[in-house]
Structure formats: structure tokens, C-alpha cells
Amino acid sequence: MTENLTLQQAQKLVLASQGIFNPRKNVPAIEQTLSTIEKLGYIQIDTISAVQRAHHHTLWSRNPRYQNAQLDELVAERKIFEYWSHAAAYLPMKDYRFSLFRKNALFKGEQNHWFKKDLQLMGQVLNRIKNEGPLMAKNFDSEKKTKTWASKPAKQALENLFMQGELMITSRKNFHKVYDLTERVLPKAIDLRMPSQKEYHRFLINNYLKANGIGQASEISYLLKNTKTHIAGELKEMHSSGELIKVTVNGIDYFALPESLALLDKPLNCKQLKILSPFDNLLIQRKRMLNLFNFDYQIECYLPEAKRKYGYFSLPILWNGSFAARMDCKADRKTSILNIHHLALEEGLGDRGAFALALCKELEAFKEFNNCMEIQLHKTSPSEVKTSINKTLLT
Structure with missing residues (x-):
């Protein structure tokens, strides 16, 4: 059926x-x-x-x-x-146990990751972490002069050990990964049965x-x-x-x-406007979004500037259960300004006034989330929308 x-x-x-x-x-x-x-x-x-x-x-x-x-x-x-x-x-x-399936395949060489394995270097990296405790890739830079510990090979060794399950990332410092032995990171009661x-x-x-x-x-x-x-x-x-x-x-x-x-x-309050990440779980598969939401989306940061239609990093905007617009913006950390470089409305949006009110309400929260104090709107498509949204932002 x-x-x-x-x-x-x-x-x-x-x-x-x-x-x-x-x-x-x-x-x-x-x-x-x-x-x-x-x-x-x-x-x-x-x-x-x-x-x-x-x-x-x-x-x-x-x-x-x-x-x-x-x-x-x-x-x-x-x-x-x-x-x-x-x-x-x-x-x-x-x-966790379901990550073991891939880790085991990589360990046995049944699958390949990006980097070719240097088993000798991987053993040296593993021993340093075992003896010294958690380390980052940059901790190996000081030994470049030996030509054994060049940062790129050491980084590759760390990633191979991580992918095949011998190392885990125990924390991040300024977004840099800190690696430690898996057995020192895992909770004691974790299920380790291979699926x-x-x-x-x-x-x-x-x-x-x-x-x-x-x-x-x-x-x-x-x-x-x-x-x-x-x-x-x-x-x-x-x-x-x-x-x-x-x-x-x-x-x-x-x-x-x-x-x-x-x-x-069950009721679903989908009238609230949501500003989403391009990597959001909902829309990471573009063909699926086209089939189910008629939303043809592409991240344009990977395109040459001349080929961009919406902007470097346009964020999908969900409103009333549909994708209503895209917003290319950048948070300027020095000036605390959230710059909206281009707001492009989708065709058939409907009530633009209601959309503007919902957008401006969510922009206030998005501004705070990005640690900004001010919003500047630079361009809209169609262009006449800019005035009404700026008025709404100021009220």
C-alpha cells in the first residue's frame, strides 16, 4: 500500500x-x-x-x-x-558505536580517506599524544627542522588516526582541533559493540x-x-x-x-520566519529541496563573483512553510554592523508587508545572535522593497 x-x-x-x-x-x-x-x-x-x-x-x-x-x-x-x-x-x-563501522573500514584499508597513510609518522604522532597528552596540529610545527614533522604531513597523520578511530577530538581552541587518545575521551559506559x-x-x-x-x-x-x-x-x-x-x-x-x-x-506554527544556514540539515540536499519545496538553491561563495546572482553567502529564509527569500549578509565584527548586502524575494511571495514585519522581527534576534548592534540593508530585489523594510527596521 x-x-x-x-x-x-x-x-x-x-x-x-x-x-x-x-x-x-x-x-x-x-x-x-x-x-x-x-x-x-x-x-x-x-x-x-x-x-x-x-x-x-x-x-x-x-x-x-x-x-x-x-x-x-x-x-x-x-x-x-x-x-x-x-x-x-x-x-x-x-x-557512537555506529561510527565504528566506518572507522573499522578505514583502519583495515577497505575504504580510503583523503590522505595516503604514512604508518611510521602515524605511529610517531600517536606516541607523542600518548606520552604528552592532548595536542593540536600546530604542536608539531616546532619539529619541522627534522623534515620528519613538517606540519602538513603531521596534520594528515592526525586526520588519518582520527578517521580510523585511534584519536578523538577532545576540544577546540580558537577552532583548532585538540586530539587525544580515544580511550581517554570516551565515557566509561559507552557501547563499543561493532554493528x-x-x-x-x-x-x-x-x-x-x-x-x-x-x-x-x-x-x-x-x-x-x-x-x-x-x-x-x-x-x-x-x-x-x-x-x-x-x-x-x-x-x-x-x-x-x-x-x-x-x-x-499535530499543529505546526510555521508562520514564524526563520533565517537558515546554507548548511542546515533541512536543505543540505538541493535536489530534494527543489522537489519538495520548489526551491532552487546554491551556495554562491564557491562561484566567481561575476557569476553570483544572489551574493557570496545567501541565507535561505523560511516563512509560512515556504522558502520566501534569500539574504546575503555579513557580520562586521569591528563595527558590530550586520550588513545585508542583498535581500532577494522569491517569486509569488504574497503579502510583502507581512513578510517585512516577520523578517524585521527575526532580524533583531539574528543581529543579537551575531553580536551586532546595527543592521544596514544595502540592496533588495525587487528594489522597491528596500524602503518598506528600512522603515520597518526603524520603527
Whole structure:
């Protein structure tokens, strides 16, 4: 049996599963941050700092009480850890054993990471950390003169040891990773049982569908090497056994957990405007966003300036359950000004006045989140919107 969902129902299911709206107010803020990471399965880490970095931004979007220090605190308390999802990410410590599947494959050479292994150098790096305690890549720079400890090879050795599970990131100092032996970082009661191949792929399926509502094999296996065929087989088996249901949206087939459909009967306050990170879990897969939200999005910071349509780092703006605009902005830390270089409205936006009010309200919170005191709007598309938004900002 296949459930037919309207596009609006599918959008509601996705947004409800992502936890962007209706934040929990009856728990401590750091507890909500942890529950958000556990619900989503990962929070992508990114280095771009035009505004607050992606990992902070994604959490703030779902938890208005979020503070940047909460991530460091959760790492220190061993409730989350850094590793690899489809990219570098913070992951829930409760899911640690499922990182062992990839680590073991890398250790055995069944998978390759970016860097070729220098086993001798890796052994030397490991011994230094064992004897001296936690170290950063720059701690090896002082030994460049020997030509053995050049920073780049040492950094590669650290990353290889990290990826295959012998080292973990115990903290960060000014965003630089601090590595320590895995056994000195892990909580004592952690589950270290190696998952079977079936367990691992079913974990990926369940995690994805809980966080995203509906999904396909290509979406669940996104940037995860050697998983798509196995996931497709498990999806078929789980559907046959009744663990999953099929849903069709605009003629496209997806899978869902049966219990997820109950979210369609619950209210979702999606009228609040949300300014999202380009690396937000909701829209990291661009083809999915085009199919489900008719939102054709691209990060233009990787394009030459002449080819950019919206700006260097345009942030998607979600309003009334749809993507309503894109906002290219940069927080100037010296002047404490949040510069909106280009605000571009999507076609068919509707009530521009209501949108302007919702945007300006959220911009005040976004300004504070970025430690800014003032907002300057430089350009809008269409151009006549600039006047009304500036008036609203001043009132």
C-alpha cells in the first residue's frame, strides 16, 4: 500500500520532523541543544564565518536560547563527539558505536580517506599524544627542522588516526582541533559493540527518516560511500515487513516510518520566519529541496563573483512553510554592523508587508545572535522593497 501525500502535507511532515518550529521552553537551553542534535542525528561543522558558523546557526534556528558555548560544554561532558557524517559534524555520543563501522573500514584499508597513510609518522604522532597528552596540529610545527614533522604531513597523520578511530577530538581552541587518545575521551559506559552491516544500514535509514520525515535511498546514502545499494535493499525489506510505508509526493516515491504520519495531525506554527544556514540539515540536499519545496538553491561563495546572482553567502529564509527569500549578509565584527548586502524575494511571495514585519522581527534576534548592534540593508530585489523594510527596521 502507498500513501498519497499532497505537497503541502509532505512539507509539513518534513518541517515537523526537522524540529525547526515549536521549540521546547520547559527544559534548560543546553538540554534542548542536546535533544536537537540527537533528533537530527548530526550537526554539520563549517569554517565559513560570514555570519555565525553553520553548526551554531543550525542549532540557534531550532533553539532561540542557544549559546555557542553549549557545544563545547556538551563535548566536555562527553554527550556529543566530532566525527564524519556526510561531512565533518557533531554527533550524539549515544550513537557512537555506529561510527565504528566506518572507522573499522578505514583502519583495515577497505575504504580510503583523503590522505595516503604514512604508518611510521602515524605511529610517531600517536606516541607523542600518548606520552604528552592532548595536542593540536600546530604542536608539531616546532619539529619541522627534522623534515620528519613538517606540519602538513603531521596534520594528515592526525586526520588519518582520527578517521580510523585511534584519536578523538577532545576540544577546540580558537577552532583548532585538540586530539587525544580515544580511550581517554570516551565515557566509561559507552557501547563499543561493532554493528553488523545490516545494523549499520538500518541505523542510517531510521536516523534519516526520524529527522527528515520522508526519504529515498539516494537521499539516505547522500555522500556516504558504498551505502546506496545496501540501503536500497534494506528499504525494500523493511517495507515488506511493515516497518516502513511508501508515500508518493507529486509522483515521486519516498519511504517513511508509519508513526511519522501522526505529525500531520499535530499543529505546526510555521508562520514564524526563520533565517537558515546554507548548511542546515533541512536543505543540505538541493535536489530534494527543489522537489519538495520548489526551491532552487546554491551556495554562491564557491562561484566567481561575476557569476553570483544572489551574493557570496545567501541565507535561505523560511516563512509560512515556504522558502520566501534569500539574504546575503555579513557580520562586521569591528563595527558590530550586520550588513545585508542583498535581500532577494522569491517569486509569488504574497503579502510583502507581512513578510517585512516577520523578517524585521527575526532580524533583531539574528543581529543579537551575531553580536551586532546595527543592521544596514544595502540592496533588495525587487528594489522597491528596500524602503518598506528600512522603515520597518526603524520603527
